Amino acid sequence: MHADAPLDRRLFVAAAAAAAPAALAGSGPPATTAAPADPGPRPKVIFLDVNETLLNLDPLVASVGEALxxxxxxxxxxxxxxxxxxxxxxxxxxxxxxxxxxxATLRMLAANHGIDLSEKQAARALAPIRSLPPHPDVEPALKQLTEAGYQLVTLTNSSAAGVKAQMENSGLQRYLSARLSVETVGLFKPHAHVYRWAARQVGESVEDCLLVAAHGWDVAGAAWAGMRTCFLSRPGKQLYPLAPPPTLQAADLLEAARTLVALPR
Amino acid sequence: MHADAPLDRRLFVAAAAAAAPAALAGSGPPATTAAPADPGPRPKVIFLDVNETLLNLDPLVASVGEALxxxxxxxxxxxxxxxxxxxxxxxxxxxxxxxxxxxATLRMLAANHGIDLSEKQAARALAPIRSLPPHPDVEPALKQLTEAGYQLVTLTNSSAAGVKAQMENSGLQRYLSARLSVETVGLFKPHAHVYRWAARQVGESVEDCLLVAAHGWDVAGAAWAGMRTCFLSRPGKQLYPLAPPPTLQAADLLEAARTLVALPR
Structure with missing residues (x-):
């Protein structure tokens, strides 16, 4: 089934999470299915990963590539x-x-390629991360989700000041009820504590929250911590084969929003 | 200083660990010095990382590159x-x-490049990891260290069965008093618990142990956990700029052994 699945696959709802881990154990990327199953009750809060999930890294790729x-x-x-x-x-x-x-990691990689990059040069190469544009599907999707009554909150590895700049510069701040950064707890995703802490911050049980991310390791960590998950299979992104399948999967946020908006309140 | 430091630099002993973190904070790769300082008392146990530190990954690079x-x-x-x-x-x-x-990660990367790799094919591509040859400096160095009375123990992210095969196939088993694998504790390096657990396994305080590794993140974790460290700056390997400098640094294990053997008992 994996062999037939296109990389940019259409939305599907994975089989019941309870049955899936056993079926998938050690068997590689979760199989996709064209028949949507029950995504469960409407989540009370949607957590949004930021880098690559909402924002397009292309300007950063260009500046980092140049520094390298x-x-x-x-x-x-x-x-x-x-x-x-x-x-x-x-x-x-x-x-x-x-x-x-x-x-620091950019300077290590540069040194491995015979390039001496000063701390200042490395910081300059990373500066575009604060003003990345959203992917084209993101703003219309956030608008639909907001209108459908969803509470939207960022949950990112970026610093608190970093995500503030990112959301203000991208024009997405207006859709958010809060911004959470791992900086507050001092542990990076996908540490299990981060997802449970995030749920407590919004006053909901972890099972009533949904994390949206374009990274297999992020939805893996959220699922392991008890959160529901939506994986955006953006180009070059893969689910982590050793994790349970996500609750939802979509090619982009607009496709995911279609399913989420349709869930009864 | 960093700009002038050759990548394949000669052994040096870093400045006192207590002073160094402040001097280095946020300032990139630790500066090297040609003047060896005091490496401290003779360590009671030397822990050896395995992959890349003792063993040459070239056969694995070839098979994984082919699978990709x-x-x-x-x-x-x-x-x-x-x-x-x-x-x-x-x-x-x-x-x-x-x-x-x-x-699992090999299958994700293959899928990102349009290659469908079965679980069996991925396992076959990784098979050479069990019979990697030692780097040329390793066996003579382990011989010298053993003759000088050092207790040598592996401390690796490889599984217990994996490192057993690796040490038997490489001919290095004869120099080891024990083999430790992270499998026993179920946490990978550089988790702080791993280094402290390892010290307890050999009945020594963490400060009386020395970890030898060719990975900046490994010597960083060991140092943070209180262990002394020796970084082998093998080609393509860099210290992690955000960690304290290692106790010792050498181009290879033979160079490191020269210093260690000379320490008074």
Whole structure:
């Protein structure tokens, strides 16, 4: 089934989460199905991941690629190293701002390619992260979700100041009832504590919350913590094969909104 | 200073760990110095990381590169994703075998490049990890360290069965007094608990142990947990700029052994 699934696949609702982990154990990416099943009751709060999920990283890819000697093909390796080191900080109990870790990992990668990048140069290469444009599907989707009465809250690895700038610059702030950053707890996603803490912040049980993200590791962590999840299979994004399937899956946020708006209040 | 430091730099002993973190905070890769300082008293146990530190990953790079459609340049991205997801499992409290996570992340990366890789094919691509050859400096260095009375113990993210095969196949088993794998505690390095647990396993205080690794994140985690550290600056390896400098640094294990063997008993 996996072999036949297009990468940019259409929305599907995964089989009941209870049955799925056993069916999927060690068997690779979750199989997709064209027949939507029951997504469960309407979630009370929708948490939104920010980078790549809402915002388009292209300007950052360009500036980081330039800092790496004109090699944008190295940017995925930098981003992966940034994510790895955010968790290195987490398991070492040495929280640092996501941007500081981003600059440190960029300097390591540059050094590996014979490029000496100063702290200032690395910070400059990362500056576009604060003014990324939203993906084209995002604003109309947030509008629909807001009109349908959903409470929308960011839950991001970006710092509190970082996500504030991101939401103001992208014009998305008007749709949010709150912005949550992992900075407040000093642990990066997908630490289980982060999702449970986020649910407490909005006064709901974790099961009544839904996380929307374009990263397999993020929806994995949220599901493991008891949250419902919606995976956006944006280009180049894959579900993590060792996690339970998401509650919802969609090609973009507009497609996900269609299902969410239709859920009875 | 960083600009002048050769990537394949000669052994140096970092400045006193107490003074260094402040001096280095946010200032990029630790500066090197040609003047060795006091490495402190002789460690009672030397913990050895395995993959890349003792063993040469080239055969794995070849097989994984082949599984990725003949693109060995993607292998660093796979290895980074494997490390990231090992910590995703750790912070989600969902431990899985390093090889299982390796296969899952390899399948995700393959799918991102339009390659459908079965679970069996992914496992086959990873099989060479069990019979990697040691780097040329490793066996003579372990021999010298053993003759100098050091107790040598592996401390690896590989599974218990995995490191057993690795040490037997590489001929290095004879130099080890024990093999520790993170599998026993169900948390991957660099979780602080792993290093403290390892010290307890050998009956020594964490400060009397030294970890040798070619990964900046590994020596960072060990240092944060209170262990002394030796970083091997193998090609393509960088210290993590946001961690304290290692106790020792060497181009390879033979160079590190020279310093360690000279320490008074």
């Amino acid at each position: 000697g004109g090699r944008p093909e190295l940017v995925p390796l930098w981003f992966s190293s940034l994510l790895h080191h955010s968790l290195v900080a987490t398991v070492g109990d040495r929280y640092e701002d996501f941007g500081v870790i981003g600059a | 459609g003949g693109r060995p340049e993607l292998v660093p991205l796979w290895f980074s994703s494997l490390l990231h997801h090992s910590l995703v499992a750790t912070v989600g409290d969902r431990y899985e075998d390093f090889g299982v996570i390796g296969a």
